[in-house]
Amino acid sequence: FTTGENHSEFGLAQADDTQCKSCHGSGSLTPEAVHSVGKRAEYASLFKVDFTSAAVVTSAIPGMKTLTLKANVTMNGAAIPNGTDLKVYNATTNPTGMFVANGLLLGNVTTDGTVYAWRDVKPTAIALTLKDGTLSNGELTFVKDIPDAQAVGTIYVSSEANVCIKAGKVSSCNATGLEFGPTNPIGNTAPVKFYSLDTTAVVKARMTDPARITVEEAKCNDCHGTLDYIKGTRHGTYTFDQCMHCHNDTTGASGHPTVVYKGTDGSKVINPNVTFKNKDLFTVAHRFHSGNFDVIAGIFRDANGELVGYPSPETACSACHKDDAKLFATDGGLASEKRSIKVGSNYISPVAESCRSCHAHSDAAAVAHFRSNGAVVEADAMTDPNLPVESCATCHAEGKTYGVDKVHAEVAH
Template identity: 50%
Template sequence: MMKNHKKSLLALVLLGVFGLSACTFDGSDGKDGVNGTDGTNGTDGTNGTDGKDGLDAGSVVTTIYKAADVTFTIEPADNTLAGDGTFALKFSVTAKNQAGVDKPLTGLSQIAIYSATAMPNATGDGPSTEWVNNGWAAGNGSSMYCTLDGTYSSRGVTGEACTLVEDPDNLGTYTGTWTYTDTAAPIMNASDDLTAPHRVFMRLYNLTDADGNAISGKVLSPVLDYIPSTGEVVESTGKDTVPNAVCMKCHGQSSDTGNIASMGPHSNYQGEQYCVVCHNPGNQPDAEDAAAGLVYDMPAMIHRAHGGEHLVELATYGFVQADRWADIAYPAPLDQCTVCHSTDEGMTTWKDEPTRAACGGCHSNIDFTTGEGHSSYTLAQADDTQCSSCHATGALSPVEAHKVGKRAEVSPLLTVEFTSATKAASATAGMQDVTIKANVTFNGATLADVADLSVLAKASTLMGNVDSNGEVTAWTSRPALTSGTLADGVLSLTATVTDAQATGTIYVGTEANFCVSSDEEIVACGDDTIDYMFDDEDPVGASSTVAFFDLDGGDAVSARFVDADRISVTEAKCNACHDSLDYIKGYRHGAYTFDQCMDCHNNKLPATHHPDVVYLGDDGNTVTTGVTFGNRDLVTVAHRFHNGNFDEIGGIYKDADGNVVGYPGVSNDCTACHKDGATFFADDGGLTSGKSSIAVSTDSNADGTFDAFTKDDTTYYVSPVAESCRSCHTSQSAAAHFSSNGAIMAEDANTSSVLPVESCSTCHAIGKSFGIDQFHKMQ
């Protein structure tokens, strides 16, 4: 057809040429030719063999583009999917066509139906309401198939299925019937409670896109929660206390399904509402799996999995962890239950109804049968009836025992409010004494003695210059809080800096942190006689805000790190997964905000403690790629670390195939960190942050570490867009692409801090043909 089509076009062109020629040269007689005879009409199309009209083009679809394009309709009144009645299934399904319009999805050949009941439980073993998979309860599998011929074959097993029929007069509508009279449909549970909330969902099989490619991810219907005895659809089963949105804070949301993006097991069932249908008390490990640390009931499994490497570290105390979860580095405090759990009414069974299984997910060192590990009294527990007597309220409740929310509560035990900064000539020529004053409270009262601060785990301050563009340069020497003098309750600190540094705007902050006793007081760290709430492994950062002062009496310039229009991320985005930046960096820095982080992680301070990029080889050994970085810019560091391009194997890293291991979300999902609507590029092609370069160190020491500053006191600079992209895209071809489009790379590092604008935005700005939104999730 293509060749004939091209010949037809050629004929038209030649015809046009000769036709135009006729305007210039006369024919032999100079007259127009006569018209040809009319052709005959074609015959009318015939109806199908059933005598009915054929389908209009585009009235239905047989393929889909992604799982989220499929919509289901299922009415409880049309179905009998519970109890011991006669099985009946009816549902309709549509999918979007190329124009994005919903059309009936015709031609389904196989589905699976899952059914579970939120069953009241009065046994004393487990919660008061628990999910029961009706297939398992009836002695069958976890689900049932429906196929065109009433049989199925899956994973080498064949069996009976319900018969799936599409309504020829209403395409996209299907019914299912169970034709085997000697057995009941597999999900029909005669012991079911038809007055309890039920959950039903379906999975569609054998769907492809228009090119015949299998659809990525499972195509699942939304869950239908209803009461079979009345047909009432219910909004809450009372069991969904951790909704998908909570999981998405770390795992992201899939653009293909709309559910949780990154959940690997079973090729991703993508949502807690689906998981609980199988991961419930009816799913218990055999002796071998249990000995290996595996648990399958949802609360226990999630606790155990997120316990990850922390439980491995506690192995000497009898804690057990399964190999498949041993490498997980949970990104938030493990004991902060409300990172996932809600305190809203009706969603608090996690703290009101403690059970052995749920608590044993993390507390895997306890043998409840013998009582070993269950307090110093070795309290054996035959069931869960006694759990609430000790753990529902009081000091042993989950909220109190895990110090839920306490980090934020005790942070104000130390407050530092910077109030002014002035300068005066120093005794040393060319130097100035900058005096900073601050109001300080210690253990809830105005600081009475500077010596009280000696118990702090860290008493550092953060100080440096802010230029007219909002860029910061840290001072190399800053006074600690403990070096100050106290007068009338005001702490005075003195920093001696050069005349050039004592000019214009400066920033002043602190990264002080401290240990806290169980009595909620600031105490010295490392004292074996103290019962700590927070010790030197997880100290608490002081409550303080970075302040800006102009030493020349003018208006202070705020750093770009606090300008909402110049920074594309927010602390709230980080805290959604990490709970608190103070926890992530707390053992070294009491830092909660980006303007504290900027003291080290800015584009003016070269060098890094993590220069190399490595990956885990197939043989289990670390492989050095040869790719290095010479800066600690916040963008570079954040991208590198979360994408596994660091110099350590553990936490987040890459394997030999380039896959990111350990990051809980999707690597190219920018929405995990970046603000909604972030654009990145300014009108001139530069960054909206105004950052025009990044300082780098181009040399390293014999041991491979980079100097704090480059040798000969010379600082070099690289292009900021390329360095941001290179922090994930580390291949040689990517580097060549950056260079060929105007980027100054490390090998060509420039001593000027103002570099030419790269041409990246020409192709890669949002909305362009090759915009970053075409390859990364931006909204």
């Protein structure tokens, strides 16, 4: 505000924020227009992938089963004509190569609702894309040999396809005058479906059970308009149960391991005492929104430890969590029933990780406190995911002396 630095090419200094609406109150400079948030939600239904079945039969390859998936696909409200080359509509700027363009989201679901993404299968990930399907009268059929180990129980299936838009319609990404092009595509609508590949009952993932989720997608969208805004340039995803494909407690890796803050000279300073080696959804959401990520952009901490860029008091859990949400289960663990998180090939306790992902205090005293209350931290190197429940709830459960409902009252620090 004081100097106007980085505020347009004119360096528009401002005394306060009372005049922002002069330019950003209407027209092409409104936040929703600049960030294309409204259009992302509006255009989400232009490309739909609706899976209808999944089944396996014995393969000619020993140790494998042949999986067949079927999905109805519509573009601009109509079934896609036979002979359409879906590669023309592929759009992704994913620089990491974790996903192929327009990949399917595939994985197993265990009886307790835990997901194991097929992208993590060793030694070879199981991958399919929309262009791998055979198109007939608006129906895509996918056929893929998969290992016996994955061809059992419940699987989940969805799509993270991105498409290009021109004049309010899905368009070839090679066209000119694109409204949403290869660098900012629009995600598809692809409800996550669950199918049993054997005679066992279908089990839905934890992320789809309202009783086990304490955060509301609607509250996320109150700020973001659509979750596709978050990952839209890389993955066409709108819902938690699509996000779970990467952001789960079984992947055991993080693309953003360090925590940084903005130094007094504007530089990025790494906190050497805090690292993260998982990307479970609550970990990354807490970290980013509390300014404990590895970039200085959007939301971050300054040299004094103050949170910059977050539009709510940082203690206001209800900005994201459901009103009156109970974060702890009756046994003292998390209400989601998540009892461990994979880091590398080992496991840690989820409550302590939840706390430190927001507070980012991992000094010796904090770690000692976690461990003395039953938490398994990274240094403990536990290889069994069946960890004991931490005793954090004894003091920090709702209604307790230091309950989260008291210490995280909705007031600024």
